[in-house]
Amino acid sequence: MAQKEEDTAAAAPASQNGEDLENLDDPEKLKELIELPPFEIVTGERLPVNFFKFQFRNVEYSSGRNKTFLCYVVEVQAKGGQVQASRGYLEDEHAAAHAEEAFFNTILPAFDPALKYNVTWYVSSSPCAACADHIIKTLNKTKNLRLLILVGRLFMWEEPEIQAALKKLKEAGCKLRIMKPQDFEYIWQNFVEQEEGESKAFEPWEDIQENFLYYEEKLADILK
Numbered sequence: 001m002a003q004k005e006e007d008t009a010a011a012a013p014a015s016q017n018g019e020d021l022e023n024l025d026d027p028e029k030l031k032e033l034i035e036l037p038p039f040e041i042v043t044g045e046r047l048p049v050n051f052f053k054f055q056f057r058n059v060e061y062s063s064g065r066n067k068t069f070l071c072y073v074v075e076v077q078a079k080g081g082q083v084q085a086s087r088g089y090l091e092d093e094h095a096a097a098h099a100e101e102a103f104f105n106t107i108l109p110a111f112d113p114a115l116k117y118n119v120t121w122y123v124s125s126s127p128c129a130a131c132a133d134h135i136i137k138t139l140n141k142t143k144n145l146r147l148l149i150l151v152g153r154l155f156m157w158e159e160p161e162i163q164a165a166l167k168k169l170k171e172a173g174c175k176l177r178i179m180k181p182q183d184f185e186y187i188w189q190n191f192v193e194q195e196e197g198e199s200k201a202f203e204p205w206e207d208i209q210e211n212f213l214y215y216e217e218k219l220a221d222i223l224k
Contacts, residue, residue: 045088046193047071055124056184058152058211067092070099071122071191072107076115089191099123100131104138117145122179122187126151132165136172148175150183154215163222170223178215181208 047069055069071089090107092099100123111117126149127135139145149169156162169176181204188202 046191047089047091048193051091052187052192053205056152056187057205058179058184058208058215060153060211060214068099069124070103071187072103073120074108075118077118078115087190098128098131100127101134104134111142111145113144115144117142118148119145120148121150122183122191123149123151125153125155126157126162126166126176127169128155129161129165132169135174136168139172139174146173148177150177150179151215152179152184154178154218157218157222166219166222176219176223178212178219180212184208 051069055067069089069091071087073085073087076084088107090099090102092102097105100121103121108117108119135147139147154162157166166176184204185202194200
């Protein structure tokens with residue numbers, strides 16, 4: 001079974017990105033933490049190492065991970081067979097729209113019916129019911145879109161509403177899969193910041209394989 005958050009993480013205050021929050025007795029610091037920016041979608045090509053290690057870790061209980069990180073690969077194929085590819089990531093930082101919805105608002109706001117779109121998402125956790133509904137509507141009206149979603153964790157998977165949403169995603173043609181250790185390594189190599197002139201090897205965390213099998217079983221039960 002997947003492990004709970006480490007006791008040490010629960011004992012000390014931490015930011016949503018896994019960074020220790022210090023000087024909470026400082027009124028100005030506390031005010032800064034409380035008055036968070038209201039509507040912001042963070043985008044980029046590579047995310048910081050500490051964000052990846054904290055946000056994508058496939059723990060069972062995701063305490064402190066209150067936002068979604070979405071890494072994407074978009075392949076657009078023309079009739080002649082030429083393929084243009086792009087990649088990047090989104091982070092829904094205290095935003096009105098979650099990362100999944102923001103992807104279709106900012107990265108692919110429109111689709112050319114003469115082109116084929118193959119999109120792969122590597123997401124820290126599976127979509128909520130509202131995001132799943134938005135994805136389904138997009139797939140239903142965009143027949144030239146193929147979407148594969150790989151997730152590190154299942155979001156509130158015990159809730160009937162979430163289970164129904166995941167089933168509807170599958171019925172709409174969306175492919176859902178739990179990330180294997182190799183997928184986390186792919187994210188590390190292609191979406192995580194590396195030191196200039198240096199590429200460090202991916203170091204799997206403890207129980208990464210066990211937690212993958214745990215979530216894979218849960219998803220299979222939901223989608224059967």
